[in-house]
Amino acid sequence: MYVCLCKAVxxxxxxxxxxxxxxxxxxxxxxxxxxxxGCCGQSAKQLIRQTVANL
Ligand code: FES
Known part of the structure; x- marks a missing residue:
């Protein structure tokens, strides 16, 4: 799933x-x-937090 559509990340x-x-x-x-x-910033940060919590 794309988190950042502008940069296709x-x-x-x-x-x-x-x-x-x-x-x-x-x-x-x-x-x-x-x-x-810039609209993906919050969702990207949330995904990073979730991923770190699951490490
Ligand atoms: Fe636009 Fe990420 S969706 S910068």
Missing amino acids: TSQQIEDAVVQGDSYAQIRQKYGVGTDC
């Missing part, structure tokens, strides 16, 4: 990055999440 890409230890800032820099319209 999926939830799987974000989850994989979190598993590898990336923070929101790093994921934002690496994939561009939240750097266009």
Whole structure:
């Protein structure tokens, strides 16, 4: 499922990055999440929190 439509970033890409230890800032820099319209920022952060909690 796409989390960021502007940059075509999926939830799987974000989850994989979190598993590898990336923070929101790093994921934002690496994939561009939240750097266009910005409307995906909250859902991306929520997904990161959920993924970290499940590690
Ligand atoms: Fe992610 Fe627009 S949906 S920046």
